[in-house]
Amino acid sequence: MEFYKSLKTDPLSHIRPVKNQSLPITVLMDLILHSVVSYDEKTGTLLSLIIANMTWTDELVREYFSKEVVDEVPIPMSLIWSPGFSIYNTVTEDTTLKTSDNQYQTVISSPDGTMRNLILGLSTTKCDADMFYYPMDVQTCKIHFVSDEPLNKVVIQPTSDAYLGRLTALHKNEEWEITHVMCETDMISTYSKMIISFKMTRKPMYLFMNFVVPLMYLCSLNLFLLPESSGERVSYAVTMLLALILYLNMIADRLPNTVPVSLININIAIQLNTSCFVVLMTILTLRMHEKSQKDQPVPWFWQVFVSITSTNCLRKSRSKVHTIAVKEAEVKEEKEEENDDEGVQGSPDNKPTVSWIDVSRSANKFLFWMFFSLLSIQSVVFFVLIMCRPM
Known part of the structure; x- marks a missing residue:
């Protein structure tokens, strides 16, 4: 004390x-x-x-x-x-x-x-x-x-x-x-x-499951799988574009305004540009499909494109007739088949022609594999870079 x-x-x-x-x-x-x-x-x-x-x-x-x-x-x-x-x-x-x-x-x-x-x-x-x-x-x-x-x-x-x-x-x-x-x-x-x-x-597991994986799924839907006859191709492509813009804003709200920009931001920006290109290509293929109903001739460079991208022998295209009876269509189909046989046997000048529908299908096929390859390469590069971070 x-x-x-x-x-x-x-x-x-x-x-x-x-x-x-x-x-x-x-x-x-x-x-x-x-x-x-x-x-x-x-x-x-x-x-x-x-x-x-x-x-x-x-x-x-x-x-x-x-x-x-x-x-x-x-x-x-x-x-x-x-x-x-x-x-x-x-x-x-x-x-x-x-x-x-x-x-x-x-x-x-x-x-x-x-x-x-x-x-x-x-x-x-x-x-x-x-x-x-x-x-x-x-x-x-x-x-x-x-x-x-x-x-x-x-x-x-x-x-x-x-x-x-x-x-x-x-x-x-x-x-x-x-x-x-x-x-x-x-x-x-x-x-x-x-x-x-x-x-x-x-x-990172939580953020991977809630940000990165959904982004990969969203980008994989940006492909040319929807047929032209559905009438929803342009609206579908624009919806995917708006979804990526919204996704980019969600990521930006979580990150500081610093330099350098994060890899996931760069990835989304690249996907955003790709989605804009997808919208333009979708409009182009739809215009090709519409030209088939106007009987417009196919330029030679599109014919070369179809011959390069097509894996099967081209069939002779049939002109579409909208207001004829079923019987007349069958008769016309038989005549075209006979002409095909004669062309194969004795007429070397009777070559199969290319329609705009063929061009549209070949373009869709080419664009599908092109964007699928780009998405695969981009995803691999993104994961390689993000996994090789310095400790």
């Missing part, structure tokens, strides 16, 4: 605990990342829970111990000196760890004057996001702790060399995997500084 009475009578909170005031105090600090509470990529704000374990020698308190005191005793922080530090890269007005009121915190003091103080508090710091490999991105964050007193008064050092290589945080995060937790000492101007750095690797 006399120990506490003497401290309350003569508090030491404003006096550095060294007899020779010209010498600095060495404070051994152990910074531990307890957990990452949240991380906002758009604003680059990191909310983390930090444990600061500090040890120093108080020469003045040592003199208050009587010979009978042999155990460690708790001392209120308001009665003695304790090292102060600030968070250098904070994004709030509060530059200290958010803890309970100091009057309820205590420092454990040993008879030899060794003081130990353990602080658990929240820090809100700036951590700029690198979203190039989103949703398989890896973020590197640092928290800077700076001493409130200059180097000639307080020197901060790590507790031990073993502490400099912690592997992970004490508690796991549902969205991020914390790795490579390191601590290093530095100085800013004439003040001691300790930096705790760590890497956060995103757990």
Whole structure:
């Protein structure tokens, strides 16, 4: 009791605990990342829970111990000196760890004057996001702790060399995997500084299932499978284009406006341009199909295109007659078959002709395989690039 009475009578909170005031105090600090509470990529704000374990020698308190005191005793922080530090890269007005009121915190003091103080508090710091490999991105964050007193008064050092290589945080995060937790000492101007750095690797399964996989399915529907007779090809292609625009806006709302742009944004932008080209090609193939009803001649280059892309021998096209009886159509079909046989047997000049329907079918077939190949190559390149992210 006399120990506490003497401290309350003569508090030491404003006096550095060294007899020779010209010498600095060495404070051994152990910074531990307890957990990452949240991380906002758009604003680059990191909310983390930090444990600061500090040890120093108080020469003045040592003199208050009587010979009978042999155990460690708790001392209120308001009665003695304790090292102060600030968070250098904070994004709030509060530059200290958010803890309970100091009057309820205590420092454990040993008879030899060794003081130990353990602080658990929240820090809100700036951590700029690198979203190039989103949703398989890896973020590197640092928290800077700076001493409130200059180097000639307080020197901060790590507790031990073993502490400099912690592997992970004490508690796991549902969205991020914390790795490579390191601590290093530095100085800013004439003040001691300790930096705790760590890497956060995103757990991508949720985002893959809700963003990447639906995107692949959506892009695979952008193909020329719908027949012209359905009358819905243009509206279907425009709907796919609008769906990709909406999808791009959804992704943009989650990501910060930073450079470089993420790979998934680049992927959607390429798919958006491809979808615009699909709309144009859909209109072109429909115009080809409509020309067949106007009996317009097929230019020679389209005939060459059909002959190159067609896998079967061309059949002689039959002109469409809309207002004839079924019997007249059958008779005309028989005559055309007879002419085909005669042309094959003895008339070398009777060559099969190409209609606009043949051109439309060949164009659809060619465009289908072209866009299917482009989608496959683009998907493979996207996954290769995103899986080869640096660790």
